[in-house]
């Protein structure tokens with residue numbers, strides 16, 4: 115399941131993030147790629163010692179905290195500190211890959227299992243050509259290119275790629291998270307159920323069936339979630 119959310123960052127936050135990034139030095143993107151991914155990855159990334167990285171990470175995580183739909187879809191248990199990358203017009207790309215399952219935390223203290231991946235777009239679509247995030251789903255490939263400040267959330271287990279950038283630069287933020295519910299299909303069921311309950315509650319209030327369905331949601335979560 116793929117989900118997109120617009121205006122995750124406010125205009126002011128977006129301008130501030132872009133300003134901080136404009137004053138940062140890029141390093142090779144290979145730091146976060148495993149062996150298979152490294153063979154097809156060609157981009158740049160903010161290094162762990164980049165001065166603005168802590169502030170950028172705080173901003174993105176605080177912005178996600180304001181998005182209940184994001185939580186409902188991803189059911190995050192642990193979110194690995196977000197990374198920031200750049201695909202430039204020299205044909206930077208990231209060929210087809212699946213995100214590595216286990217991600218070492220930046221402080222090296224432990225691992226986060228990547229169940230859910232997300233990309234927050236920081237460049238406007240008209241600022242670059244190419245740079246499409248193509249995510250293979252069961253029956254189709256989704257071609258994603260969002261407005262700056264919007265996010266796409268997708269299963270880390272999917273095969274996906276970023277097509278070559280042929281003009282301008284595509285700057286984004288990407289992150290991996292371990293979900294309380296490991297299985298993507300179960301997360302899908304829970305998300306659909308949650309959305310339906312929210313809509314029903316809007317229409318009929320706290321009627322008995324809404325209370326019952328809310329209980330069913332939590333009982334499924336109790337069966338499927340690990341903490």
Ligand code: NI
Nearest residue numbers: 211212213274
């Ligand atoms: Ni990836």
